[in-house]
Amino acid sequence: MANEQQGEPSACSAGTQKMAQKIQDQMIESTLGKIKHKLLVMSGKGGVGKSSMAANIAVGLANRNFKVGLMDVDLHGPSIHGIMGLKGLLDITEGKIVIPKTFNENLKVVSMQSLMQEEDQAVIWRGPLKNGVIRQFIADMQWDALDYLVIDSPPGTGDEPLSVAQTIPDARAIVITTPQEVALSDVRKSINFCKKLNLEIVGIVENMGPFSCPHCGKIIELFKKGGGQLTAEKTHVPFLGSIPFDPQVVHACDDGTPIMSQSIDNEFTRAMNAVIDKIIG
Numbered sequence: 001m002a003n004e005q006q007g008e009p010s011a012c013s014a015g016t017q018k019m020a021q022k023i024q025d026q027m028i029e030s031t032l033g034k035i036k037h038k039l040l041v042m043s044g045k046g047g048v049g050k051s052s053m054a055a056n057i058a059v060g061l062a063n064r065n066f067k068v069g070l071m072d073v074d075l076h077g078p079s080i081h082g083i084m085g086l087k088g089l090l091d092i093t094e095g096k097i098v099i100p101k102t103f104n105e106n107l108k109v110v111s112m113q114s115l116m117q118e119e120d121q122a123v124i125w126r127g128p129l130k131n132g133v134i135r136q137f138i139a140d141m142q143w144d145a146l147d148y149l150v151i152d153s154p155p156g157t158g159d160e161p162l163s164v165a166q167t168i169p170d171a172r173a174i175v176i177t178t179p180q181e182v183a184l185s186d187v188r189k190s191i192n193f194c195k196k197l198n199l200e201i202v203g204i205v206e207n208m209g210p211f212s213c214p215h216c217g218k219i220i221e222l223f224k225k226g227g228g229q230l231t232a233e234k235t236h237v238p239f240l241g242s243i244p245f246d247p248q249v250v251h252a253c254d255d256g257t258p259i260m261s262q263s264i265d266n267e268f269t270r271a272m273n274a275v276i277d278k279i280i281g
């Protein structure tokens with residue numbers, strides 16, 4: 001077996017590697033240089049609605065005529081693809097540059113799913129590999145000049161948000177939670193993660209808040225109440241608002257048409273727009 005394969009790289013291959021790294025750094029810098037605001041949507045807990053929130057925030061920003069990019073860095077369960085109704089794989093130019101999919105005039109989307117050959121293949125990535133993939137994903141993406149890049153991440157404070165935080169040092173975090181105590185203790189972990197990495201936090205969004213009964217209009221608090229605001233106060237992080245539980249979100253998710261893209265005026269879209277006001281502010 002050759003020496004390099006056993007560990008110690010030869011001086012030559014180390015040089016090549018350094019060069020490749022440098023080129024990638026430059027590509028990342030030039031891609032990110034064209035993007036004004038980078039928002040990392042995260043949460044400590046799974047299933048609280050990160051992907052749904054990321055999608056609806058991105059669409060809501062695009063509705064206001066901002067140029068927006070939406071991407072997910074969820075290597076295990078990328079769901080932006082489905083939520084945004086994307087079909088097929090992404091186009092890649094001869095120069096190996098990835099062209100995002102067009103959702104509408106103001107919104108372009110890339111999902112890791114659209115780089116994977118088979119829809120349901122399970123992907124097992126080791127940490128360092130993940131970091132490499134995410135860096136490359138960011139470097140190779142051909143974004144036009146953007147006002148906002150919204151990044152959906154998997155739950156927790158693992159490799160993916162870490163890679164994003166390290167690759168995009170000026171990213172700011174939006175932390176999603178439900179009003180429930182278990183979700184909230186995980187939120188505190190997310191906030192500590194951001195503080196450790198010097199990631200500025202835009203604020204906390206409480207999702208799956210009050211549900212108004214379609215039969216009698218009575219308010220039902222499925223996941224309790226007010227926890228997001230309380231955590232925000234305790235951790236001195238801005239509270240961006242509470243998004244109601246709305247069964248339409250589930251249908252919209254399955255149909256690939258986020259509610260914010262459907263010109264509906266209801267509790268959900270009003271709450272979403274109030275959150276977007278705060279993000280812009």
Ligand SMILES: Nc1ncnc2c1ncn2[C@@H]1O[C@H](COP(=O)(O)OP(=O)(O)OP(=O)(O)O)[C@@H](O)[C@H]1O
Pocket residue numbers: 043045046047048049050051052053077079153154155207208209243244245246247248249250251253
């Ligand atoms: N406000 C809401 N009202 C009703 N259903 C919602 C709401 N927000 C999200 N959902 C539903 O909850 C489920 C989980 O949402 P989503 O996939 O966005 O969560 P996630 O945090 O991204 O999950 P994961 O941790 O697996 O990435 C989906 O079926 C989605 O349609």
Ligand SMILES: [Mg+2]
Pocket residue numbers: 050051052074079152153154
């Ligand atoms: Mg998700």
Ligand SMILES: [Zn+2]
Pocket residue numbers: 213214215216217218
């Ligand atoms: Zn009722």
